[in-house]
Amino acid sequence: MARVRVGLFVTCLVDLMRPRIGFASLKLLETAGCEVIVPETQTCCGQPAWNSGDAPGAVALAKKAIAEFEGFEYVVVPSGSCGDHIRTEYPNLLAAESEWRDRATALASHTYELTDFLVNVLKVDSVPGDYAGSITYHDSCTGLRSMGIKEQPRALLAKVKGVQLKEMNGCEECCGFGGTFSVKFGEVSAAIAERKCDNVLASGAKAVVGGDLGCLLSIEGKLRRMGNETTQVLHVAEVLAGRV
Amino acid sequence: MxxxxxxxxxxxxxxxxxxxxxxxxxxxxxxxxxxxxxxxxxxxxxxxxxxxxxxxxxxxxxxxxxxxxxxxxxxxxxxxxxxxxxxxxxxxxxxxxxxxxxxxxxxxxxxxxxxxxxxxxxxxxxxxxxxxxxxxxxxxxxxxxxxxxxxxxxxxxxxxxxxxxxxxxxxxxxxxxxxxxxxxxxxxxxxxxxxxxxxxxxxxxxxxxxxxxxxxxxxxxxxxxxxxxxxxxxxxxxxxxxxxxxxxxxxxxxxxxxxxxxxxxxxxxxxxxxxxxxxxxxxxxxxxxxxxxxxxxxxVVGSDFHAMLRCIRCGACMNHCPVYQTIGGHAYGWVYPGPMGSVLTPLYAGIENAIDLPHAATLCNQCGVVCPVKIPLPDLLRKLREKQTERGLRPLTERIGLRLWAWVAQRPTLYALAASFGARYLKWLAAGSDRIRVLPTAPEWTLGRDFPAPQGKTFRELYAARRKTASRA
Structure with a gap:
């Protein structure tokens, strides 16, 4: 069988803050037999512009990403939020331009969040990672409610030797990040994050794991400010891929 | 009121x-x-x-x-x-x-x-x-x-x-x-x-x-x-x-x-x-x-916000809203609080009289999934943000910042440079630790929590270096 050709959309936040999540995604896809290409010109999917009310900026960035990624068999994103922006919002925000709308719809139809792709397209039966300890999973809002990412990361984590999943209360509740919300209403955002962190700590898990770096930065930042130094905050790709 | x-x-x-x-x-x-x-x-x-x-x-x-x-x-x-x-x-x-x-x-x-x-x-x-x-x-x-x-x-x-x-x-x-x-x-x-x-x-x-x-x-x-x-x-x-x-x-x-x-x-x-x-x-x-x-x-009839008129005033959106759950209803400042209020207040009391409300949401869509009449509340909040921008109602610094960022993000070489500088700047702010206590570029973030330090180099830099090594080998 020919190798599946995948374009990896790294996301701007992973590029800036946690390159290892990008490398972990790369490793997972390559281990599963994909040919992975990382278009060098990629920047941001444009979600911050769209959610801040800058439609022209969002449209320009959407067109850029479509041109960069439409040639791939699949596009994979290690984020439910950015993945959904491509999958759900690109066709919406380009609704007025029929040619671009069709290209957006075509791209949307083969764009996947990482864990969803591994489980539902590649149907992987093993992952390279190993992690000794208990994990609690934070369901990021957009991935969960818009892309249906719920069982996929759990199914994959169950394949990691040594992982014990401990569900926390309110795992589906928002962590308070909300993109620009976190820097516009910092105190409210942090107070919401505190509830999430209380639940993480109450679970007793060694690590809190999620699929969206924005949430993870908010949770890690709040845990440390609360004085917790021990709970690890990891992207699901990092746990699944092991050392990269 | x-x-x-x-x-x-x-x-x-x-x-x-x-x-x-x-x-x-x-x-x-x-x-x-x-x-x-x-x-x-x-x-x-x-x-x-x-x-x-x-x-x-x-x-x-x-x-x-x-x-x-x-x-x-x-x-x-x-x-x-x-x-x-x-x-x-x-x-x-x-x-x-x-x-x-x-x-x-x-x-x-x-x-x-x-x-x-x-x-x-x-x-x-x-x-x-x-x-x-x-x-x-x-x-x-x-x-x-x-x-x-x-x-x-x-x-x-x-x-x-x-x-x-x-x-x-x-x-x-x-x-x-x-x-x-x-x-x-x-x-x-x-x-x-x-x-x-x-x-x-x-x-x-x-x-x-x-x-x-x-x-x-x-x-x-x-x-x-x-x-x-x-x-x-x-x-x-x-x-x-x-x-x-x-x-x-x-x-x-x-x-x-x-x-x-x-x-x-x-x-x-x-x-x-x-x-x-x-x-x-x-x-x-x-x-x-x-x-x-x-x-x-x-x-509102026939406008971008038409769907809001479906509302049957059950309050489920606010009961499930992480922001409402954190600050209660009075903070919203008018009759209707929570997500439905953040849509209705600008519509009924004037978009210019409620500049913060459409932004006072994480867009988590918990409201949208519980709404009994399926009002896409996050979409309506986002649309209000767009109207504010169109009318120039947002603070000038925010508007310039967003436009500048979107402009740079359309230019990959410039963007790569900016990201590389940003990663190093943040790393420098962390001063050798794994966190930043005060973030001068986004002070709101660090009011109630730390900002984790970045790795220091961008993915694209590390990836390019890795490709170079691989091709040499």
Whole structure:
């Protein structure tokens, strides 16, 4: 069988803050037999512009990403939020331009969040990672409610030797990040994050794991400010891929 | 009602610092959510019922003028009078005129959010007519110097038991008590004489039935029945969007409204009131007035925010909203809090009077998935943000910052350079540790939490280096 050709959309936040999540995604896809290409010109999917009310900026960035990624068999994103922006919002925000709308719809139809792709397209039966300890999973809002990412990361984590999943209360509740919300209403955002962190700590898990770096930065930042130094905050790709 | 939405941020800070409020928010948060989750399990097909409810509401708001005329005709046939109010001031004028015409000195009221919008109590008082709130929550707020409600169905949810105990002791001059049934009994005793002496009763309306010219009322305390049947005059104040076509549609909507609101399969009282008292009937009002209010609603018809008119005022969106759960309703600064309020306040009270509200949401879509009529609240909030930007209402620094960022993000070489600089700058701020305590470029983030340090180089840099090494090998 020919190798599946995948374009990896790294996301701007992973590029800036946690390159290892990008490398972990790369490793997972390559281990599963994909040919992975990382278009060098990629920047941001444009979600911050769209959610801040800058439609022209969002449209320009959407067109850029479509041109960069439409040639791939699949596009994979290690984020439910950015993945959904491509999958759900690109066709919406380009609704007025029929040619671009069709290209957006075509791209949307083969764009996947990482864990969803591994489980539902590649149907992987093993992952390279190993992690000794208990994990609690934070369901990021957009991935969960818009892309249906719920069982996929759990199914994959169950394949990691040594992982014990401990569900926390309110795992589906928002962590308070909300993109620009976190820097516009910092105190409210942090107070919401505190509830999430209380639940993480109450679970007793060694690590809190999620699929969206924005949430993870908010949770890690709040845990440390609360004085917790021990709970690890990891992207699901990092746990699944092991050392990269 | 006075709009205090422009000071949302300061209001929110006050809410976070309010220990009593934080306690009540913590206590009630889980209750609303759990009860609703339990209640919707009764329905065989909750999702299909939501679709049906949304379709019913769409059918009306897509042809609102037509359905309003049908309702008006039917209501007139039952002996009611139908009046139209353009705005809150007109509501106050019409209701005051009705009261004066019938020589009314006292008005008992059951819950009406439109009366809050219009500031009706103040207008009645100014005209020498005494309004008495009879919903327990609203009554507590009224005797506390007309405090505004903080929730559309649980107006006093922000208050603790001790506050109510103190208030009753002070206002009623009775011994202080903290036993809830005893406090409730005390309120009933006070309200009883008002029920019997009021010449006019005023209610809101959950639905107006076009088929029969009726108003449907969903209540839990029985006060609604007293208000609408005892006085000789009954005035219904409601928004023009509340019409539903046939009576049968009520059953669909009523399967969702109490379940979504309080987690009840049906409210304690559910009344469908039609027309004035007939000669052979023993009770009911001799005069029935409908005051149907626009107050910004007609402008929403056919706009980008059309779907908002489907709202049936259950409060599920706020009960499930992480922001509402954290700061309560008063911070939103007007009649309607939470996600629905953050859409309605800019629409009804002016987009320029509520600049923060559309942004005061994480867009988590918890509101969208619980809304019984499937209003895409996050999309509407986002659309409002777009309107603000178009009208130049956002702060200049924010607008320039966003445009600049989007401009750079369209230029990969420049972007790579900026990202590489950004990663190093943040790494430098962390000064060798794994976190940044104060983030000068986004100080709000670090008010209540740290900002984790970046790895130091961007993915694209490391990836390029890795490719170079691989090709050399």
């Amino acid at each position: 006075e709009i205090k939405s422009m000071s949302f941020k300061a209001n929110a800070a006050g809410s976070l610092a309010n220990v009593v409020l934080q306690g009540t928010l913590k206590n009630t948060k889980g209750k609303f959510v759990t009860k609703r989750a339990e209640a919707i399990k009764d329905l065989d097909d909750f999702e299909a019922t939501r679709d049906a409810a949304a379709a019913i509401r769409n059918k009306v708001i897509d042809n609102l003028d037509l359905w309003l005329e049908r309702f008006e005709q039917k209501a007139l046939d039952t002996g009611a009078t139908v009046l139209w109010a353009r705005d809150g001031a007109e509501v106050c004028r019409l209701v005051t005129e009705i009261a004066k015409k019938h020589g009314v000195k006292k008005v008992t009221k059951s819950k009406s959010m439109l009366s809050e919008e219009a500031g009706l109590n103040q207008a009645l008082e100014a005209a020498g007519i005494q309004p008495v709130e009879t919903d327990l929550g609203e009554y507590i707020l009224q005797i506390n110097d007309n405090e505004p409600p903080s929730h559309i169905i649980a107006p006093v949810v922000h208050k603790g038991l001790d506050e109510v105990a103190d208030l009753f002791h002070k206002v009623h001059g009775t011994p202080r008590k903290t036993d809830i049934p005893a406090l409730t009994r005390e309120a009933r005793e006070v309200l009883r004489s008002h029920f019997l002496s009021a010449e006019m009763g005023l209610s809101g309306g959950n639905f107006l039935v076009a088929e029969t010219g009726s108003v449907a009322l969903v209540t839990n305390e029985g006060n609604g029945r007293m208000v609408t049947t005892l006085p000789k005059v009954h005035v219904v104040i409601t928004g023009i969007e509340k019409v539903i076509p046939p009576l049968e549609d009520l059953s669909t909507l009523m399967r969702l409204l109490p379940r979504s609101a309080t987690g009840q399969s049906i409210s304690n009282y559910f009344s469908i009131l039609t027309g004035v008292k007939k000669p052979e009937e023993h009770d009911g009002p001799e005069h029935l007035y409908f005051v149907l209010v626009d107050s910004g609603r007609a402008d």
